Amino acid sequence: MIAFENYSEKEPLLLLLDFCPDTKANVLEEELTKELKENPKKQFNNLLARFVPRSLALKLCEALALPEEKISAELSKKDFHRTLELLKNCPIQLIGRAAGEEFVTAGGVDTDEVDPRSMESKICPDLYFAGEILNVDGFTGGFNLQAAWATGHLAGVSAAELKA
Numbered sequence: 556m557i558a559f560e561n562y563s564e565k566e567p568l569l570l571l572l573d574f575c576p577d578t579k580a581n582v583l584e585e586e587l588t589k590e591l592k593e594n595p596k597k598q599f600n601n602l603l604a605r606f607v608p609r610s611l612a613l614k615l616c617e618a619l620a621l622p623e624e625k626i627s628a629e630l631s632k633k634d635f636h637r638t639l640e641l642l643k644n645c646p647i648q649l650i651g652r653a654a655g656e657e658f659v660t661a662g663g664v665d666t667d668e669v670d671p672r673s674m675e676s677k678i679c680p681d682l683y684f685a686g687e688i689l690n691v692d693g694f695t696g697g698f699n700l701q702a703a704w705a706t707g708h709l710a711g712v713s714a715a716e717l718k719a
Contacts, residue, residue, distance in 0.1 A: 562649050562650065562651070563650060563651060564650045567648040567649055567650045568648070569646060569647075569648060569649075570646070570647045570648075570649055571644045571645065571646055572644075572645040572646075572647055573642075573643050573644065574606075574607050574611065574615075574642050574643075574645060575606060575607070575642050575643065580639065580643050583606070583642060583643065586606075587606070587635070587638070587639065588635075590602050590605060590627075591627045591628075591630065591635070594627050595627050595628035596626055596627070596628065597626065597627050598623070598624060598625065598626055598627070599616065599621060599625045599626060599627050599629075599630055600616045600621070602627050603615060603616065603638070606642065607642070615638070615641055615642070619634060619637055619638060619641060621634060662690055663687065663688050663689045663690040663691070664676075664684050664688055665690050666689055666690060666691065669684050669689065672709075673709065673710070673713035674706050674709050674710035674713060675710075675713060681714075683710035683711075683713060683714050685703065685706040685707040685709070685710040685711075686699075686702065686703035686706055686707055687699060687703060689702075689706065
């Protein structure tokens with residue numbers, strides 16, 4: 556889990572991004588080839604925007620040192636393969652974290668120590684856990700909120716049953 560990795564400007568962490576994760580490389584190559592053949596007069600960045608958001612297509616062309624006005628028919632085989640590689644394995648160097656920009660939570664009570672039917676501690680009876688106190692890694696803003704609501708509800712209902 557990347558949340559526990561140490562990295563810095565002196566020791567960056569290499570992250571490879573796949574901008575088309577639902578498309579295998581060979582299929583992407585076929586689709587891009589087809590688009591190039593069917594749209595030889597179209598600017599390449601506009602053609603690339605059929606695969607990724609336009610703003611990203613422009614940045615990818617910039618990273619590839621392809622002029623914005625380059626038309627699809629002018630794309631060399633080398634640039635074609637560089638484009639495919641960048642779409643499937645775009646290297647990003649992570650050099651640090653900034654406070655307040657966290658997007659992933661990690662750590663907490665090991666879920667093996669919690670009864671998933673009640674959220675009760677297996678180690679300390681009558682103690683219930685919910686939300687981010689649990690070691691459930693996930694992106695903030697969606698997954699972690701759902702996990703917090705679901706485990707909170709279950710822990711609350713289970714604890715209330717003790718009193719009944």
